[in-house]
Amino acid sequence: MHTTYNDLVFEISRKGRQGYSLPESSIEKTDLKDVIPAHLMRETPAELPELSELQVMRHYTALSNKNFGIETGFYPLGSCTMKYNPKVNEDIARYSGFSNIHPLQPEMTAQGALELMYRLEENLKEVTGMDAISLQPAAGAQGEWSGLLIFKAYHEANGEGNQRKKILVPDSAHGTNPASAVVAGFDVVEIKSNKEGRVGVEALKEAIGPDTAGLMLTNPNTLGLFEVDIVEIARIVHDAGGLLYYDGANANAILGKSTPGEMGFDVVHLNLHKSFSTPHGGGGPGSGPIGVVDYLTDFMPSPRIEKDADTYKLTYDHPKSIGRVKGYYGNFGVNVRAYAYIRSMGAAGLQQVSEDAVLHANYLKARLEPYYDTPFKSICKHEFVLSGNRQKKLGVRTLDIAKRLLDYGFYAPTVYFPLIVEECLMIEPTETEAKETLDAFADAMIEIAKEAEENPEHVTGAPYTKSVRRLDEVTAARKPIVTYQRDTKAE
Amino acid sequence: MDKQHRYLPTTKEDRKEMLETIGVSSIKDLFSDIPESTRATKEKTVELEEALSEQALTRYMKGLADVNITTDTHAYFIGAGTYDHYIPSVVNHVLLRSEFMTAYTPYQPEASQGELQALFEFQTMMCELTGMDVANSSLYDGFTSLGEACNLATSATKRNEVVYSGAIHPQAKEVVGTYAYGMEYDVKEAGLDGTYTDMDALKELVSEQTAAVIIQYPNFYGTIEDLKAVKELCDATKTLLIVMANPLALALIESPGKLGADIVVGDTQPLGLPMNFGGPHCGYFAVKKKFMRKVPSRIVGQTTDEDGKRGFVMTLQTREQHIRREKATSNMSSNQALTALASSVFLSTVGKVGLQEMAQQNISHAHYVKNQLKAKGMEILSDDAFFNEFVVKCNEPIEEVSKKLLEQSIVSGYDVSDYLGTENALLLCVTEKRTKEEMDTLVDVLTGEGK
Numbered sequence: 001m002h003t004t005y006n007d008l009v010f011e012i013s014r015k016g017r018q019g020y021s022l023p024e025s026s027i028e029k030t031d032l033k034d035v036i037p038a039h040l041m042r043e044t045p046a047e048l049p050e051l052s053e054l055q056v057m058r059h060y061t062a063l064s065n066k067n068f069g070i071e072t073g074f075y076p077l078g079s080c081t082m083k084y085n086p087k088v089n090e091d092i093a094r095y096s097g098f099s100n101i102h103p104l105q106p107e108m109t110a111q112g113a114l115e116l117m118y119r120l121e122e123n124l125k126e127v128t129g130m131d132a133i134s135l136q137p138a139a140g141a142q143g144e145w146s147g148l149l150i151f152k153a154y155h156e157a158n159g160e161g162n163q164r165k166k167i168l169v170p171d172s173a174h175g176t177n178p179a180s181a182v183v184a185g186f187d188v189v190e191i192k193s194n195k196e197g198r199v200g201v202e203a204l205k206e207a208i209g210p211d212t213a214g215l216m217l218t219n220p221n222t223l224g225l226f227e228v229d230i231v232e233i234a235r236i237v238h239d240a241g242g243l244l245y246y247d248g249a250n251a252n253a254i255l256g257k258s259t260p261g262e263m264g265f266d267v268v269h270l271n272l273h274k275s276f277s278t279p280h281g282g283g284g285p286g287s288g289p290i291g292v293v294d295y296l297t298d299f300m301p302s303p304r305i306e307k308d309a310d311t312y313k314l315t316y317d318h319p320k321s322i323g324r325v326k327g328y329y330g331n332f333g334v335n336v337r338a339y340a341y342i343r344s345m346g347a348a349g350l351q352q353v354s355e356d357a358v359l360h361a362n363y364l365k366a367r368l369e370p371y372y373d374t375p376f377k378s379i380c381k382h383e384f385v386l387s388g389n390r391q392k393k394l395g396v397r398t399l400d401i402a403k404r405l406l407d408y409g410f411y412a413p414t415v416y417f418p419l420i421v422e423e424c425l426m427i428e429p430t431e432t433e434a435k436e437t438l439d440a441f442a443d444a445m446i447e448i449a450k451e452a453e454e455n456p457e458h459v460t461g462a463p464y465t466k467s468v469r470r471l472d473e474v475t476a477a478r479k480p481i482v483t484y485q486r487d488t489k490a491e
Numbered sequence: 492m493d494k495q496h497r498y499l500p501t502t503k504e505d506r507k508e509m510l511e512t513i514g515v516s517s518i519k520d521l522f523s524d525i526p527e528s529t530r531a532t533k534e535k536t537v538e539l540e541e542a543l544s545e546q547a548l549t550r551y552m553k554g555l556a557d558v559n560i561t562t563d564t565h566a567y568f569i570g571a572g573t574y575d576h577y578i579p580s581v582v583n584h585v586l587l588r589s590e591f592m593t594a595y596t597p598y599q600p601e602a603s604q605g606e607l608q609a610l611f612e613f614q615t616m617m618c619e620l621t622g623m624d625v626a627n628s629s630l631y632d633g634f635t636s637l638g639e640a641c642n643l644a645t646s647a648t649k650r651n652e653v654v655y656s657g658a659i660h661p662q663a664k665e666v667v668g669t670y671a672y673g674m675e676y677d678v679k680e681a682g683l684d685g686t687y688t689d690m691d692a693l694k695e696l697v698s699e700q701t702a703a704v705i706i707q708y709p710n711f712y713g714t715i716e717d718l719k720a721v722k723e724l725c726d727a728t729k730t731l732l733i734v735m736a737n738p739l740a741l742a743l744i745e746s747p748g749k750l751g752a753d754i755v756v757g758d759t760q761p762l763g764l765p766m767n768f769g770g771p772h773c774g775y776f777a778v779k780k781k782f783m784r785k786v787p788s789r790i791v792g793q794t795t796d797e798d799g800k801r802g803f804v805m806t807l808q809t810r811e812q813h814i815r816r817e818k819a820t821s822n823m824s825s826n827q828a829l830t831a832l833a834s835s836v837f838l839s840t841v842g843k844v845g846l847q848e849m850a851q852q853n854i855s856h857a858h859y860v861k862n863q864l865k866a867k868g869m870e871i872l873s874d875d876a877f878f879n880e881f882v883v884k885c886n887e888p889i890e891e892v893s894k895k896l897l898e899q900s901i902v903s904g905y906d907v908s909d910y911l912g913t914e915n916a917l918l919l920c921v922t923e924k925r926t927k928e929e930m931d932t933l934v935d936v937l938t939g940e941g942k
Contacts, residue, residue: 009612019840019841022923027855028855029855030854035858035877037717039745040715043749045742049839056585060609060836066603067594067604067606069592072589077598088548090592096561096562097558098559098768099767100766101562103769110559112555113555115558126539127537140824144822145673149672175815182819188816255537259529259537263526283595283825284771285827285830323672324665326632327770328662328770330769331631331770332771333770347538350537353499355522360501362515381524412602435509468601468604469797470601472797476792480790481792483624
């Protein structure tokens with residue numbers, strides 16, 4: 001992975017080169033002066049690079065060699081479910097009948113696409129135990145926001161819109177939860193986790209009231225722990241007139257084992273780029289469909305999809321809908337991959353996915369427990385947290401452990417999250433890693449723990465084997481350079 | 492499961508060994524924390540469609556795909572926000588490199604320099620095209636970028652209202668409406684003057700309570716709005732100007748930054764992304780420097796490593812939800828890194844000259860069709876400055892026109908009759924991909940001279 005290539009695409013550009021070919025147009029060229037007012041004609045062309053086709057490929061290949069993906073190696077990023085992204089799903093998403101179709105072409109000419117969406121919704125209803133699904137939200141955070149707008153619309157419809165302005169969020173929640181609540185127009189009330197790392201029934205009872213719109217919960221939570229009191233929690237929230245939101249980031253732990261519907265949740269989002277194997281793409285595109293129980297279906301984003309005899313239709317007449325949250329029908333191409341995944345696994349396969357994901361996490365935890373602090377002893381679900389507190393006393397911080405793992409050929413776990421665990425390392429191995437890989441990772445973590453005792457400077461100086469050494473993030477934020485500065489070519 | 496699944500490496504023997512190490516006797520013990528009343532049972536199972544082998548899967552999915560009409564067999568004259576453009580082969584080849592495709596958000600920059608540099612280059616290209624100072628590394632799509640822009644504008648100005656032109660995309664209006672419902676600000680619409688924004692109506696609506704005016708450029712009907720005039724109007728009330736721009740058109744029309752825009756957003760789908768039935772596409776978001784610290788989602792910055800070597804990191808993260816939680820500027824977490832990469836590869840391949848040539852072909856082709864229709868007596872409803880889309884008034888309902896065109900293997904334009912309040916109004920798009928023969932067939936059918 002080490003490479004010395006360090007050019008920006010702009011620095012290898014040379015005037016006159018080109019990497020494309022457009023057909024000679026047989027149409028007479030329109031003189032721009034005749035059709036665009038002078039003051040709206042572009043004066044200075046955009047400075048885009050000029051490269052040959054091979055130069056383009058070589059540049060991006062060099063960059064890819066400086067990047068770590070799942071196929072490069074083990075990627076134990078907690079709450080991100082970095083499982084294998086099946087290749088055949090990439091082939092399928094590229095079928096012309098899925099990729100080269102226009103969202104506004106007549107519905108009768110896109111029945112296959114609509115059927116796929118309908119079938120995916122039907123399967124996701126089963127997985128979540130919900131009564132209706134919308135594929136429109138583009139990612140988990142957008143699913144959260146859409147779901148919370150549904151909370152808002154529901155309370156307004158009941159005449160309680162002005163009264164119910166508070167969303168309860170546990171302190172272990174993903175950062176998107178409180179942020180989504182704010183952009184949906186709510187105030188956030190944080191609930192402290194109890195000693196066992198879960199939402200305490202007493203703390204909940206104290207926080208809840210007639211001003212509560214609802215509670216957002218990730219289950220299992222970000223500590224990898226199942227909320228064992230979920231039935232009681234759901235009862236408390238509903239008795240108080242609130243609604244219960246399921247953040248599906250950690251759904252990989254419960255597929256086929258239970259459903260948010262059975263647990264008493266009212267609105268759910270799933271991250272298809274996590275539990276359902278679609279590639280993360282370096283940060284996106286994802287897909288964050290939401291599901292709701294029957295009394296909330298009227299508020300779902302519009303349009304929705306319907307089957308009428310053998311014809312699939314989009315329906316737009318939903319007066320109580322929160323409206324449209326994104327263009328067209330969501331990230332269709334991502335949804336194609338997720339549907340292909342579901343059809344590859346089936347119900348028994350998905351159940352096996354969760355069993356192995358949970359088994360792997362508990363196995364890694366058992367192997368690492370003697371060497372790292374484990375704040376929560378009980379069995380975990382698909383992920384678990386360690387604390388680097390023991391190593392911190394030796395002068396090695398969690399960030400150093402993360403960087404050192406890169407030298408061992410692994411990506412790092414999620415670090416310093418959840419915020420309630422000091423020097424946190426959050427590890428999610430997923431079901432698609434072989435035991436040998438888990439063992440190699442455990443061995444590396446154990447080796448690093450030893451290094452921290454015997455040679456801490458070696459750990460704090462990591463990484464040594466990547467294309468760059470540790471980067472100065474402080475200066476980057478203080479004196480931001482966010483575009484290429486033409487006059488400052490680096491050496 | 493009795494059979495070993497191809498995606499699952501863990502064998503019975505592995506399971507046994509791992510359970511021993513954990514110190515429990517069965518997998519069941521690992522799920523004992525799920526309350527019994529909520530567990531799936533034999534009577535209460537999750538029912539999914541049956542699992543398929545790889546071969547059965549591809550055959551089945553091909554069957555679904557083949558039901559749809561595509562650009563392989565039909566000439567598309569529909570745009571309305573999503574466009575059928577040339578995509579060089581190299582774009583897909585770069586995307587398929589798993590180091591990009593299967594990575595996540597670059598939380599460990601030392602192991603993610605490729606992604607970070609590619610996004611830094613993307614930000615630079617977006618700033619070049621839009622004439623702005625700072626661009627983020629992408630958002631979900633053009634419409635959500637616009638929604639985020641409205642949230643930024645209302646928060647930055649502490650004003651509680653935005654005014655959009657009636658000539659922005661109807662779905663953009665809907666998405667802005669949803670964002671406004673969330674953040675609880677007002678939305679007003681200035682009507683149309685032909686296919687332009689009605690400047691008098693706009694002037695009437697904009698006041699010192701208006702956070703921002705939103706203009707699409709070229710607008711939904713293809714018309715190139717006079718941003719300069721809008722900017723002057725905004726200045727009178729210190730209202731921000733948000734422009735939603737087609738980045739391909741910006742190769743030839745003046746950049747919104749130069750004309751005074753404060754925030755420029757849009758979708759890079761015309762730059763190397765397949766139409767994908769509407770997604771994934773890629774939103775871009777660019778601002779003047781003074782708004783840098785209010786931008787939503789990821790921004791990549793340049794820095795140096797311990798040895799002084801240039802490198803890249805996610806920066807200004809104190810804006811973001813994973814640090815700031817309820818105080819963040821937005822709830823955005825994931826971006827559209829892979830589709831942003833596609834547009835970067837596209838722009839690197841087509842380049843400075845190629846993008847202008849491509850944009851010119853769009854203008855020439857669209858004007859050729861417009862001139863042919865006009866010469867044959869058709870009324871053009873947007874017969875003024877336009878890029879690759881315009882509105883023609885047809886002689887019969889659009890549904891009928893569409894059917895006739897489908898018989899000629901043509902996917903017709905978009906029916907905008909309801910939006911314009913005129914019968915039989917068809918929004919046509921003519922890209923560089925359309926051949927003279929396809930254009931002539933279209934003209935023949937629309938003018939009633941076809942077979």
